[in-house]
Amino acid sequence: MASSSRPALTSTPFSPNQLGAVRHKGNLAPRRTKYRKAHKITIPFNTGGSTKGTTVQEGAYGIRLLAPARLSAKQLVAAETALKRKLKVVKGAQVFLRVFPDIPVCIKGNETRMGKGKGTFEYWACRANMGKVIFEIGGPVEIRPEVAKEALRLASAKLPVPTEFVTTASKPRIGNKIVESVDDASSAVAGAPGSTAEAVATATTVASA
Template structure:
C-alpha cells in the first residue's frame, strides 16, 4: 500500500527557500560591478546609483557652517573656488597624514567631507543618447571655505602640523589654507572678522 503525504510535507515542498526570498526582497544598493571593501570610502546604501551632475554648493545665504575647526587643533580649508574631489584623492591624503603623524602617539586625522556622489562617465567618441553612462567612482563637492581635514587628538607642534598639511595640500585639486583654532570663519572667499566690543563712553555729564 502507498501512504499519502501529509499536509505539512506538501506545504514544505511548495514553499520557496529562504535564500530565494532574501534575494528577491533585497533591493539593489550597490552598482553592478562595484564591490565595497572595508578600506574604501563609499556609502553603504544608496537608493539611486545614477544622479545628475549638479553644481557646487555656494553659500549665498551667509552661512559659515563647516568653515572652522570642530575636532582638531590644525586643519586645511578651501581658499579659492570649490571643486569636485574624488574618493581616491581623499584616501591618498588620509593615508599620507596618518603616515606623517605615526610617530606621535595618540594623533588623529579627521576627515570633514565624505564622497557620497556617484560619477558616471560615457566612453570617448560615443554618440549622443542611449542613456546615462556607467558608474565610475565616488566623489564629493566642496564649497569655498569648507574645512577638508583636521589633525589633533594630542598636542602637536605647529611646525610639524604645517609640514604634514602642506603635503596634503599638494595632493588635492583645490587651493587650500592652513587654519588653527583662532582662525575666523570664512564666507566664500571673504573672512568674517569679529567686530570689536563697543566701548562705553566715559564722558562726565555736566
Template sequence: MFPLRSARSLLAACRPSTSLFAHAAHPVAPPAVLGSARFRSQLAPKRTKYIKRQKGVVPIPIGGSIKGTTLAFGDWGIRIKENGRRLSAKQLSSAEEAIKRKIKPIKGAKVWMRVFPHLPVCIKGNETRMGKGKGAFEFWATRVAPGRVIFEIGGVPIREEIAREALRLACDKLPTIMEFISRDTPPRLGSLVLPREQFESMNIVPMRAP
C-alpha cells in the same frame, strides 16, 4: 544488494536543497554597491537609493552661512581657499594616507575628514554618439563649497611645524588651493574671511566638539 543508481542521481542527492525554506540556513550575501565590492578601507557609501545621479553644481553659500568653515575636532586643519571643487574618493584617500604617514610617530594623534564622497560619477567613453542613456559608473565624489574644512588633525598636542608639513602633503594630493587654519582662525564666508571684530560682534560661536 542495493539498487544501482546513475551518476546523475547521485549528484542530485549530494546537491543542497534549493527550496524556499533552505535559505534560512544559508544567508545570501548583500548585493555589492554598484556592482563592485566595497572594502572597509574604501571611501564609499554602504548603500544608495539611486544608482546614477545628475552631475549637479558646486554649492555656494550665498545665504551667509559659515557652517563647516572652522575647526570642530582638532587643533589644526586645512580648508578650501578658492572656488569650490569636486573631490573624488581616491584624492581624499591619498590625502588622508599622507597625513597619517606623517603623524604616525606621534602617539594619540588623530585625523578627521570633514567631507565624504557619496555622489556617484558616471562617465561615457570618448567619441561616443549622443543619446543611448547615461554613462557607466566610474568613481565616488563629493562637492565641497568654498571655505569648507576638509581635514583636521589633533587629539594630542602637535607642534605647528609638524602639522603644517603633514597638511601640506595632503594639499599636494588635492586639485585645489587650500589654506592652513588653527583654532584662532576666523570663519570664511565664500571667498571672504570675516574680520575678528565683525566675527565677535555677530555673537557667532564656531562649531566645536564638546
C-alpha cells in the same frame, strides 16, 4: 495564472555591490544610497550668511578649501594616507575627515554618440563648497604647529584645489571674505548690492537732499 517572470514592483535599496564594486574597510564608499546615479551639477558658490563647516571643530589644525571642487574618493584616500604617514611619529594623533564621497560619478566613453542614457558608474565623489574644512588633526596629544603644517601641506598636495592652513583660532569664511564676528556676517549680507537696507539708505539720502 500569475507569471513568475514578471519582476516585482518594489524598490530595493541601492548598494555599491550592484555596480561591481566591493566596499572594503579602507575604501571610502557608502553602504547604500537612494538613487543609482546622480546629476552633474555646478557646485554653488556660497555667498550667504552661513559659516557652517568653515572652522575647526574636532581637532586643533586643519585645511580649508579656497575654491569649490568635486573631490573623488581616490583623492581623499591619497590625502589621508599622506597625512597619516607624516603623523606616524606623533603617538596618539588623530585624523578627522569632514566630508564623505557619496555622489556616484558616471562617465561615458570618448567619441560616443549622444543619447542612449547616462554613462556607467566610475567612482564616488563629494561636492565641497569654498571654505569647507576637509581634514582636521588633533587628539589627546599636543602636535607642534610646524609638524601639523607640514603634514597638512602634504595632504593638500593630493587635492586638485588650493587650500589654506587653519587652526582653532582662525575666523570663519563666507566665500572670499573672512568673517571677524557675527555682526560682520549680518552686515555683509545686508549690505549686498540690491538689498533692502541699501535701497532704504539711498532713498533717505535723496529725500534729505
